[in-house]
Amino acid sequence: MPKFMMLVKASADTEAGVLPTTEQFAEMGRYNEELVKAGVLLAGDGLHPSRRGARIEFRGNTKTVVDGPFAETKELIAGFWIIQAKSLDEAVEWARRAPNPHFGGDTNIEVRQLYAPEDFGGALTDELREQEESQRARSQAQHGSSHGTTLG
Amino acid sequence: MTATETHRAIEAVWRMESARLIAGLARIVRDVGIAEDLAQDALLAALEQWPESGVPDNPGAWLMTTAKRRSIDQLRRRAMLERKHDQLGHELESLQEAAVPDLDAALDDHIGDDVLRLMFTACHPVLPTEARVALTLRLVAGLTTDQIARAFLVPEPTMAQRIVRAKRTLADAHVPFEVPRGAEFDARLASVLQAIYLVFNEGYSATAGDEWLRPALCEDALRLGRVLTGLVPAEAEAHGLVALMELQASRSAARLAPTGEPVLLLDQDRARWDRLLVTRGLAALERAESLGDPRGPYTLQAAIAACHARARTKEDTDWPRIAGLYQELAELTGSPIVELNRAVALSMAYGPALALELVDSLREEPALRSYHLLPAVRGDLLLRLGRSDEARAELERAASLTRNERERALLLARAATLVPATG
Numbered sequence: 030m031p032k033f034m035m036l037v038k039a040s041a042d043t044e045a046g047v048l049p050t051t052e053q054f055a056e057m058g059r060y061n062e063e064l065v066k067a068g069v070l071l072a073g074d075g076l077h078p079s080r081r082g083a084r085i086e087f088r089g090n091t092k093t094v095v096d097g098p099f100a101e102t103k104e105l106i107a108g109f110w111i112i113q114a115k116s117l118d119e120a121v122e123w124a125r126r127a128p129n130p131h132f133g134g135d136t137n138i139e140v141r142q143l144y145a146p147e148d149f150g151g152a153l154t155d156e157l158r159e160q161e162e163s164q165r166a167r168s169q170a171q172h173g174s175s176h177g178t179t180l181g
Numbered sequence: 182m183t184a185t186e187t188h189r190a191i192e193a194v195w196r197m198e199s200a201r202l203i204a205g206l207a208r209i210v211r212d213v214g215i216a217e218d219l220a221q222d223a224l225l226a227a228l229e230q231w232p233e234s235g236v237p238d239n240p241g242a243w244l245m246t247t248a249k250r251r252s253i254d255q256l257r258r259r260a261m262l263e264r265k266h267d268q269l270g271h272e273l274e275s276l277q278e279a280a281v282p283d284l285d286a287a288l289d290d291h292i293g294d295d296v297l298r299l300m301f302t303a304c305h306p307v308l309p310t311e312a313r314v315a316l317t318l319r320l321v322a323g324l325t326t327d328q329i330a331r332a333f334l335v336p337e338p339t340m341a342q343r344i345v346r347a348k349r350t351l352a353d354a355h356v357p358f359e360v361p362r363g364a365e366f367d368a369r370l371a372s373v374l375q376a377i378y379l380v381f382n383e384g385y386s387a388t389a390g391d392e393w394l395r396p397a398l399c400e401d402a403l404r405l406g407r408v409l410t411g412l413v414p415a416e417a418e419a420h421g422l423v424a425l426m427e428l429q430a431s432r433s434a435a436r437l438a439p440t441g442e443p444v445l446l447l448d449q450d451r452a453r454w455d456r457l458l459v460t461r462g463l464a465a466l467e468r469a470e471s472l473g474d475p476r477g478p479y480t481l482q483a484a485i486a487a488c489h490a491r492a493r494t495k496e497d498t499d500w501p502r503i504a505g506l507y508q509e510l511a512e513l514t515g516s517p518i519v520e521l522n523r524a525v526a527l528s529m530a531y532g533p534a535l536a537l538e539l540v541d542s543l544r545e546e547p548a549l550r551s552y553h554l555l556p557a558v559r560g561d562l563l564l565r566l567g568r569s570d571e572a573r574a575e576l577e578r579a580a581s582l583t584r585n586e587r588e589r590a591l592l593l594a595r596a597a598t599l600v601p602a603t604g
Contacts, residue, residue: 030400030430032457066293067197068407071457111457113400118186119193125236145434 032071033112033120036139037130039105044078044098049132056128064112069123073110103136117142187232195224198241199323200408204295206248207358213302213320214348223248296321297412298358300405304372307354312347313376319344321408322380322401332394333383370413374422374479377405381426385433388441399430410465417473420465421480427462428486431455442587447495459490481510500530517546525558533565553582557592564599573599 049057064070076082079097086093099105108130114120117140124138199220207216223244237243303316315333318324324332330340361369384398406423413419435449466487469480476484485506492498507523510516520543528536540559549555560575576596580589 030397030403030433066408066411068404068411071461113404114193115196115397115400116189116193118189119196122190122193122197122236 030145031114031116031120032143032145033114033117034141034143035110035112035120035124035127036106036141037075037108038136038139039079039102039107040131040134040136041102042131043107044080044102044105046078053128053132056132057130060127063126064110064123069112069114071111071113073108075108076106079105111143184232187236188228190236191224191227191231194227194236194240194244196323198244199224200296200299200321201241201292202244202248203320204299205245205292206252207299207302208295209249210252211358212352213299213316213358214352217320217348219248219252220244222251226251293412294360296408298360300373300409300412301360301369302351302356302358304369304376305351305354305356306368306372307350307356308347310376310379312343312350313372314379315340315343316347317373317376317405318380318401322405324401328394331392332398334395370416370419373409374418377402377409378422378426378479380405381429385429388437388443396433399426399433402426403430410468415472417469418477418479420469420472421477421483424462424465424469424483425479425486427458427465428483428490431458431462431490446489451493451495454490462490463487475513476509478510478513481506481513485510498529500526504530517543517548518552521549521552521555521558524562528562528565533562537562537566551582553579553588553592555579556582560596569599569601572596 048054061070061073064073079099082097082099084095084097084099086095112120112123114123120140120142124140127138130136130138202220202223203213203216206219207213210216210219226247227240227244231237300317300321303320304313308316315329318329318332319326326341326344327337329344330337333340360366380398381402384396384400384402387395387398403423403426406419406426410416410419410423431454432446432449434455435451435453436444438444462483466480466483469483470476473480485503488499488503488506504523504526507519507526511519511523520539524536524539524543527539537559540555540562543549543555544559556575557579560572560579563569563572563575573596576592576599580592580596583589583592
C-alpha cells in the first residue's frame with residue numbers, strides 16, 4: 030500500500046517560530062480536512078524551529094551532538110504529511126492542492142514514496158527459510174492452525 | 182507535462198474526484214446511471230482538453246461545470262428531436278438552478294451528503310451483494326470496470342454486465358437517491374459496511390502471485406471506510422470497521438513468507454507490523470468504543486485484533502481478554518465459528534481441557550459439519566492432552582475436509598508425526 034511523505038520546508042518565519050495568522054491556519058486546516066475527508070491522510074505534523082532541535086553529526090567513526098539552529102533554512106524540514114495514494118501521480122495531485130506553505134513566499138513541497146517492507150525483496154537465505162519453516166511447523170504443533178481471525 | 186503525464190494526472194484526479202462528481206450529479210438527475218454517464222462525458226472532455234490547457238487548479242469544479250453544461254446541451258438536443266418542450270423547460274430549469282460548486286466549506290458538506298447518498302444507494306437491498314460491491318468500487322472508489330474485474334478475477338465483460346444490470350435495477354425499481362431514516366438507515370449502513378469489508382477481504386486474501394490490484398483493494402476499502410466515518414461520525418460500527426481494517430492491514434507485510442505462503446498471525450515477525458496503521462487502528466477502536474455500548478461485531482473483532490497488536494511478542498498476548506471478546510461476539514452473532522475461535526483463545530488462556538469441552542459441544546453444529554478447522558482444532562487440543570491416537574485421527578479428518586492443498590499437506594504431515602513408532 031504505497032505511502033507518500035510530503036515534506037514542507039522551513040522559512041525564516043518558521044525558523045523564528047513565527048506562527049501563521051488565523052487566516053493562514055484556517056487555510057491549512059481546510060486542506061488537512063480535505064485529506065482527512067478523502068480518507069488519505071495517515072499522519073501529519075509541524076516541527077519546532079531547528080533552534081529547539083539538535084543534530085548528531087557523524088564523521089567517520091566519531092559522533093558529535095550539535096545544537097540548532099542550523100543554517101540552510103531553505104532545505105530544513107518544517108513539517109510533513111504522510112498520505113496513502115495509489116501512485117506518485119496521485120500523491121502529486123494531492124500535494125498540488127496544498128496551499129503555499131510559505132503563504133506567498135518561494136518554497137517547495139517535496140513528495141517522496143516511503144519504502145515498504147516488500148521493497149526490500151526476499152532477503153532470506155536458504156538456511157533462514159528452512160529454519161523459518163521448521164519453526165512454523167513446531168509452532169503449529171503447539172498452537173494449532175485454526176484461529177479464524179488469528180489466521181493472519 | 183507530456184501527454185502521458187497528463188493522462189496519468191487525469192487518472193489520479195478521477196480517483197480523487199469521481200465520487201463527488203457522480204454524487205453531485207446524481208442529486209440533480211436522481212439516477213446514478215445517468216449521473217455516471219454525465220461524469221464520464223466530463224472525463225472525456227478533460228482527456229481532450231487538459232493535455233493542451235494543463236490540469237486546472239480546481240479539477241473537481243471544472244468537471245462539475247463541464248458535466249452540467251454538457252448535460253444541458255444533451256437535453257436541449259434531445260428535446261428538440263423529441264419536441265418535448267415542457268420537459269425540456271423543466272429539466273433545464275432544475276439543472277440551471279443547481280448551483281455550480283465553489284470552494285465554499287459549507288458546500289463541501291453538501292457534497293459530502295451526496296457522497297453518503299451515493300454510498301447508500303449503491304448498497305440498496307434490491308441489488309445482490311456482488312452488485313453492491315461492484316457499484317461501490319465503480320461509483321465511489323473510482324475504479325474502472327477493467328480494474329474491478331481484474332481485482333475480482335472475473336472477465337471484464339462479466340463485470341461490465343454486472344454493473345450495467347445493477348444500474349438498470351436501481352432505475353427500474355425507482356430507487357430514490359437518498360439516505361434512508363430510522364431502521365432502514367441502520368440496515369443500509371450495515372450493507373455499506375458489509376460491502377466495504379468484502380472489498381477489504383478480497384484484497385486481504387490476495388496471494389503473492391496475484392495482480393497488484395488485488396492487495397490494493399485493502400487500500401480502497403480503508404479509504405472508503407475512512408470517508409464513511411467522516412460522513413457518519415456518530416456511528417460506532419463504522420469506526421469499528423475502520424479499526425478492524427487498519428489493524429488487519431497493519432500486518433500485511435508480515436503475512437506472506439518470501440516463498441509466497443501465508444504466515445499465521447502467531448508466527449509473524451512483529452517487527453514488520455506497520456506501527457502507523459496500528460496506532461490509527463487503536464485510535465479508531467477507541468472512538469468506536471466511546472460511541473457505542475454495547476459494542477457491535479466489527480468493533481469486537483477490532484478489539485480482538487487490538488489485543489494482538491498490543492502484544493509485543495506472542496507470549497505477551499492477553500488471551501483471557503481475547504476469549505472474553507469472542508464470548509461477547511458469539512452472544513451477538515450466534516456464530517459457531519466464533520465459538521470455535523473462542524475455544525482456541527480459551528486453550529491459550531486456560532489450557533486444552535477447558536477448550537476441548539467447548540469444542541466437543543460444537544461437533545453437532547450443522548454449520549461446522551464440513552469445516553476442516555473444527556477437527557484441526559480438536560486434534561491440536563487432543564495432542565496437547567497427550568491423546569495422540571485420537572489427535573492423529575482428527576488431523577487426518579481435517580486434511581480430508583480442506584480444499585486447500587497446502588493446508589492438507591501440513592495437516593497430514595502433522596498427523597504423520599503422531600504415528601507411534603513400531604517395535
